[in-house]
Amino acid sequence: MTRRLYYEDPYQMEFESTIINIDEDERGSYAVLEETAFYPTGGGQPHDTGKLNGIEVIDVEELDGEVRHYTRERLSDGDGRVYGSIDQARRIDHMQQHSGQHIISAVFHDDFGVPTTSFHLGKDTVTIDLDTEKLSDRLLGQAEDQVNRIIRANYPVVTKWVSVEEAEQYPLRKTLAVEDEVRLVIIPEIDYNGCGGTHPNATGEVMAAKFLGWTKNKKQVRLEFVCGYRVLDKLGQKHQILTEMKQIVPKPEQQLVEEVQELIKASKEKDKRIAELEEQLHKYEAREIIEDSIEENVIQRVFLNRPIKTLQSLGKAISEKTPEAYLILISEQENQLQFVLACGSDIDRNMNEVAKQVLPIIEGKGGGKPNFVQGGGKRLIEGVDLADRVKALL
Structure with missing residues (x-):
């Protein structure tokens, strides 16, 4: 079994290892190592990217019990040693989003009786499916405030491997799907979950969470949100759009929506007249x-x-x-x-x-x-x- 350094220290972004095997499958050429800091796709969290001996790692998957590092070019086994480096920004981002999801799901479950049924960490935003048919603005505001209070309180985030019997002594939110050892991610008094993802040491590192809206998804609700540096990115994007809008429509930000609505109304009236x-x-x-x-x-x-x-x-x-x-x-x-x-x-x-x-x-x-x-x-x-x-x- 490959030693998984990302479980021992999720902040380790560089490592040395020994090559066990170099092979290829329908995905391309891959390498299997004795130990790795590369996180493979799993549990709703995407894989890490980075480099092995300077060659780009484009995918990491766990197949047949081994962690396969798919590389842009075939890796040379050389002397059998390899130096790996993780894309730090991507890893930290995934840690922030995943821990943020744990907090959000805990708040919806404990404070509002709404369980999470699925989780997807996307490139730009994150979504969870909630087992309810609608969310009011008031509830969303209360939930977002509570999530950010937990983040600011800087609770520790603890991970530990335990047996299934030991795990069942905790107030787990979901029934465990394993029979052997399970990795728990614990935010004391907030969340207790079996999870294989990477997480920061404290909730403060999530920085902030912002809900972006929700849509109906079958008989459930899909909530879209961002955490951490993605909140700053979204703020920067929206500020840039507002700045460009104000150059086109020279009005204060508070009046932009009303002014644009008037412009659209006038444009529709012109279009109607032109059609006539x-x-x-x-x-x-x-x-x-x-x-x-x-x-x-x-x-x-x-x-x-x-x-x-x-x-x-x-x-x-x-x-x-x-x-x-x-x-x-x-x-x-x-x-x-x-x-x-x-x-x-x-x-x-x-x-x-x-x-x-x-x-x-x-x-x-x-x-x-x-x-x-x-x-x-x-x-x-x-x-x-x-x-x-x-x-x-x-």
């Missing part, structure tokens, strides 16, 4: 097309770079005024063709059947009502040619 004007323009354009197509039973036009919504608007305006005519509108774009096919109310024809015959020509898709169909595909032929092929089918 465009619809009027389409009606005028439709009238011109109709006047230029008097006594034609097939009206066809090919446009350049007209969006499909414009074709639809024009098509409706034209077909409403030409009950005895077919309509073919096509828009040529750089790499695609889009179309609207319609027939007037006096014509008994399913335009979907017509579209199905021409869609394979442009490897396209489309559909709609029997008297009004839209679609598009690749520009494998010119728009005029496509219009002519449609016309030949009418």
Whole structure:
């Protein structure tokens, strides 16, 4: 069995060891060592990263009872000795997040009767699933305050290996899933848990915890939060965003939301007005097309770079005024063709059947009502040619 230095001292970031084996599997090349400070993925906590003899360690997993260090390049066994270094910032971050999760879960369980069912330590944020269907703002505020009081109180965080019988003498929050020795992580009077993760020596090193919000997850709640240096990172990110926002909207921070809401409202009103004007323009354009197509039973036009919504608007305006005519509108774009096919109310024809015959020509898709169909595909032929092929089918 590999000696696990991260259990003896989670602050040990450098070590020397002896290579037991170098091999590879579907994940890549890996090395197994006599002792290691690299923490393998497990218990909701991601693996450590770092270097072995200057070669990057990109993954660490426990498989078949051995800790495998997957390296960017195959490690040379050389004299059989290896020097390892851990990414300290990543290790400390994981220690802060994991211990913060223990405190948060303890507070929700003990103070509010809400147990944690799962835990995920992500790259940017951490989540826990709580066995409840909703969380009120008041409860969240109370829980966050209590969590941060525990962090500031700087309780010791103790780890110890005990037998299952000894472990059961503690007020454990979960039933143990092992039969041999178990590693307990203990925050006296706060939390007693079987856990294989890395943790700091005291809760003060977690620094702070901040809840970011919650979402429904099936019949439970998924709470998102950050601890430690991630709180400072989030604060820095939000401050940068506010600073940039104030350069665009020169208002005090307290008025930014209201001002942005007014800008969005004004923008929506402008968009609505623009849409109304465009619809009027389409009606005028439709009238011109109709006047230029008097006594034609097939009206066809090919446009350049007209969006499909414009074709639809024009098509409706034209077909409403030409009950005895077919309509073919096509828009040529750089790499695609889009179309609207319609027939007037006096014509008994399913335009979907017509579209199905021409869609394979442009490897396209489309559909709609029997008297009004839209679609598009690749520009494998010119728009005029496509219009002519449609016309030949009418």
